[in-house]
Amino acid sequence: MHRVGYVLAPGFQVMALATQTVFEFANRAAQQDFYVLENYAESGGEVRSSLGLSVGARALHARCVAQTWIVAGVNDPVAVPATAAVLHFLRRAGPRARRVAGICTGAFVLAQAGLLDGRRATTHWAFAQDLRRLHPEVRVDDDRIHVVDGPVWTSAGMTAGLDLALAMVEQDLGPEVARSVAHKLVMHQRRSGGQSQHSELLALAPTSDRVQKALQYARQHLGQDLSVQALAEAVHLSPRQFSRVFTQETGTSPAKAVEGLRLEAARLLIEQGRQPLETIARDTGFRDRRHMREAFVRGFGTTPQAVRRDARPPRTDRAGR
Numbered sequence: 001m002h003r004v005g006y007v008l009a010p011g012f013q014v015m016a017l018a019t020q021t022v023f024e025f026a027n028r029a030a031q032q033d034f035y036v037l038e039n040y041a042e043s044g045g046e047v048r049s050s051l052g053l054s055v056g057a058r059a060l061h062a063r064c065v066a067q068t069w070i071v072a073g074v075n076d077p078v079a080v081p082a083t084a085a086v087l088h089f090l091r092r093a094g095p096r097a098r099r100v101a102g103i104c105t106g107a108f109v110l111a112q113a114g115l116l117d118g119r120r121a122t123t124h125w126a127f128a129q130d131l132r133r134l135h136p137e138v139r140v141d142d143d144r145i146h147v148v149d150g151p152v153w154t155s156a157g158m159t160a161g162l163d164l165a166l167a168m169v170e171q172d173l174g175p176e177v178a179r180s181v182a183h184k185l186v187m188h189q190r191r192s193g194g195q196s197q198h199s200e201l202l203a204l205a206p207t208s209d210r211v212q213k214a215l216q217y218a219r220q221h222l223g224q225d226l227s228v229q230a231l232a233e234a235v236h237l238s239p240r241q242f243s244r245v246f247t248q249e250t251g252t253s254p255a256k257a258v259e260g261l262r263l264e265a266a267r268l269l270i271e272q273g274r275q276p277l278e279t280i281a282r283d284t285g286f287r288d289r290r291h292m293r294e295a296f297v298r299g300f301g302t303t304p305q306a307v308r309r310d311a312r313p314p315r316t317d318r319a320g321r
Contacts (some may be wrong), residue, residue: 005066006039014049015158016072016103022165029180030173042085050075060089067098073105078130082109101153103161111135119149124157206249210235222285226258263299270308
C-alpha cells in the first residue's frame with residue numbers, strides 16, 4: 001500500500017485533483033488497492049478551491065504519514081505564499097517520505113520549505129522567472145513538463161500534473177500499467193519529463209483556414225519536401241501570396257515554422273523511443289543527423305543526445321516505499 005497525501009491551501013487549483021484519477025485507474029489496472037489517497041490542509045475541514053469548489057481535508061499534524069506528498073498550486077504563488085505551519089510540516093515530512101512533489105506552482109511551496117535548495121525544478125512557464133528570482137538557490141528549468149531530482153518532483157502547469165502522476169505510476173508499477181492508465185484516460189500521448197512546455201502550433205496561432213491547413217499538412221508530411229512551393233500548392237495559393245499571408249499571420253517565415261515543427265516532432269521521438277538518431281532525422285525531414293544536431297543547438301540550446309539522456313526515467317525500485 002502506497003499512501004499519497006495531497007496538501008491543499010485555500011484557493012488551490014482544482015486541476016490538481018484531476019491527477020487523483022491517474023492513481024485511481026492505476027489501482028484498477030494493477031487489480032489491487034496499491035494507492036490510498038487523502039487530502040490534507042493546515043486546519044482540516046472544508047478547503048475552497050480557486051474555482052469555488054470545496055473539498056474535505058484532514059488536518060496536517062506531526063503524525064501524518066504518506067509515501068508521497070503532493071502539493072497543489074495556487075493561481076498566484078507570489079501574492080499567496082504558504083503558511084508557516086504548512087512549511088514546517090513539509091520540512092519534517094518531506095525528507096521522511098519516498099518523494100514529495102509540487103504540481104504547477106506547488107513548486108513555490110517546496111522552494112519556501114527549502115526542499116528545492118540546490119535541486120532542479122520546473123513550474124508553470126508564466127511563473128518560472130518569479131521562482132528563479134525569489135529562490136535563486138533553485139535550478140529552475142522552465143521548459144520541462146516535469147522534473148525529477150532525487151526524491152523531489154515538480155511539474156509544469158495544469159495538465160502537466162497528469163504526466164507527473166503517470167510517471168509516478170510507471171516508477172511504482174511499471175510501464176505496462178502506466179500505458180493502460182494513459183489509454184483509459186484517453187491521453188493523446190504520454191509526455192516524458194524532458195518534453196518542452198512549448199507547442200509550436202499553438203505559438204504560431206494562425207487565423208485563416210488556409211494557413212492552418214498548411215501547418216497541418218506540414219506536420220503530417222515532415223519527411224517530405226516542405227518548401228514554400230510545396231506548401232503553397234497544398235493550399236492552392238501562389239508561393240508569393242502564401243509567403244505573404246503566412247508571415248503576416250504567424251510572424252515568422254514558412255521555413256522557420258517548418259523547422260520548428262520538425263524540431264518538436266524529433267524531440268518527442270527522441271524522448272519517447274530508442275530509434276537511432278539517424279532514423280529520427282530522416283523521418284522528420286532533416287538532411288542527416290548532423291543537420292538535426294545543428295537545428296537542436298540553434299533551437300533548444302542543447303543536443304539530441306542530451307535530450308535523450310535527460311528523458312530517461314530515474315532508476316528506482318518498485319516496492320512502493
